[in-house]
Amino acid sequence: MTKIAPSILAADFGRLAEEIAAVGSADWLHVDVMDGHFVPNLSIGLPIVEAAKAAVKDTSKLPVDVHLMISNPELYIEQYREAGADHILVHQEACPHLHAVLQDIRKAGARPGVVLNPGTSFDLIEPVLDLVEIVLIMSVNPGFGGQAFIDSSLGKIEQAARRRGERGLAYEIEVDGGIKVQNAGRVVSAGADVLVVGTGIFGQPDYPPTIDELRRSRAD
Ligand code: DX5
Ligand code: ZN
Numbered sequence: 742m743t744k745i746a747p748s749i750l751a752a753d754f755g756r757l758a759e760e761i762a763a764v765g766s767a768d769w770l771h772v773d774v775m776d777g778h779f780v781p782n783l784s785i786g787l788p789i790v791e792a793a794k795a796a797v798k799d800t801s802k803l804p805v806d807v808h809l810m811i812s813n814p815e816l817y818i819e820q821y822r823e824a825g826a827d828h829i830l831v832h833q834e835a836c837p838h839l840h841a842v843l844q845d846i847r848k849a850g851a852r853p854g855v856v857l858n859p860g861t862s863f864d865l866i867e868p869v870l871d872l873v874e875i876v877l878i879m880s881v882n883p884g885f886g887g888q889a890f891i892d893s894s895l896g897k898i899e900q901a902a903r904r905r906g907e908r909g910l911a912y913e914i915e916v917d918g919g920i921k922v923q924n925a926g927r928v929v930s931a932g933a934d935v936l937v938v939g940t941g942i943f944g945q946p947d948y949p950p951t952i953d954e955l956r957r958s959r960a961d
Contacts, residue, residue, distance in 0.1 A: 743925075744768035744935040745955050746806055746915065747948070749793060750784060751886045751939035757789070758796040764942065765801030766949045769828070771917070771937045774821070776811035779835050780884035784810075787824045794825025804828060806875075808856065808917065808937075810883045811835065815842045822849040830854035830877050833866055843872040854915070858883065859891050863900045873912050875935075876901050880928070881918030886939040890919030895931045902932030922951065925958035 746769035752760035761770060772793055775784040790807060797803045804827035811817065814831045815838065821829055829851040836842050839855065846853035854875030855866050859882055866876070878901060880894040894916070901914045916928050917937035925936055936955055945951045 743929050743933070743956050743958060744913075745942075745952050746771040746935055746937045747942045747952070748773060748886065748917070748937050748939035749943075751943035753943075754789075757792060758799075760943070761793060761796040762800045763948050764952065765803065767801075767803060767942075767952050769806040769935065770797055770801075770803040771806045771808060771939075772826075774807060774809050774811060775884060779812045779832065780810045782884040787820055790821060790824040790826060804852075806830070806854075806915075806937075808877065809835075815845060818842070818845050818849050818851075822846075822851050826851050828852040828854055828875060830856050830875060832856045832858065832883075833861055834858055839866075840869055840872065843869055847872070856883075856917075857897065859894055863897050863904070867904070870904065870908065870910055870912065875915055876912050877915040877917055877937075878933075879918055880916050880920065883918070888919055890924055890928075894918075895927065898928065898931035898933055920955075922954050922958070925955050929958045 745767045747764040748771040750773045775782045777783040806828045807826035808830045829846045843853045852874040856877040881888040913934045915935035916933040921941040
C-alpha cells in the first residue's frame with residue numbers, strides 16, 4: 742500500500758498541533774527545513790521539529806520525516822535527531838561528503854535518506870544506495886509548496902525502482918512536490934512507495950478522505 746506523508750509546510754502554523762492531529766491517519770509526517778541559502782526560502786528549524794514530534798507523540802505516533810534543504814547538513818544531524826527526527830534526508834547536491842553524512846545519520850539513530858533535485862542524475866547516488874533506507878526524488882525544484890509537478894521526474898522514479906531490483910536493495914522511494922489526487926496514480930505506477938503531499942492535503946477541506954484517496958491511487 743502506498744504511504745502518504747503530509748508536508749506541514751502547507752499547514753496552518755498557528756494551529757500546528759491540531760493540523761498534525763488531523764493528518765493522523767497518514768503514514769509519515771514530512772517536515773521541510775530550509776535555510777535561505779541552499780534553497781531561496783526560509784521555513785522550519787529545530788523548535789518546529791520539536792513541536793511536531795511532541796504533537797505526534799500525543800496523537801498518531803507518525804514517524805517524523807525531516808527533509809533538510811540546507812547547506813552543510815552534516816553540522817546539524819545530531820541536533821535534528823535530538824529534536825525528534827526519525828528519518829533524516831539530505832540532498833546529494835549539498836553534500837560533498839555524502840557517504841560520511843549518511844553514516845552519521847545512521848550512527849545518530851535515524852533512518853538515512855538521500856534527496857535528488859530535478860536536475861540531478863540518479864547515477865550520482867549509485868555509490869551510496871546501500872547506505873540509505875529512503876531515496877527521495879524531488880518532482881519540483883525545492884523551496885516552495887504549491888508548484889507544478891515536473892513530468893521528467895517519472896523516469897527517475899522508474900530508474901530508482903529498477904536499480905533497487907537489480908541490486909537487491911530495499912530502500913523506499915519517496916516523491917516530493919506537486920502531487921495531488923489527480924496525478925498520484927502516475928507517480929505510484931512509476932514506482933513510488935511514499936507520496937509527500939503539502940497543498941494537495943492541507944488545501945482540502947477534509948484531510949482524512951484525501952489521504953485515503955491518495956493511498957488508493959493506481960495508474961489509470
Ligand atoms: C518543497 C518541499 C515540499 C513541499 C511540497 O521544497 O520539499 O515538501 O511542501 O508541497 P506541495 O505538495 O504543495 O508541492
Ligand atoms: Zn519536502
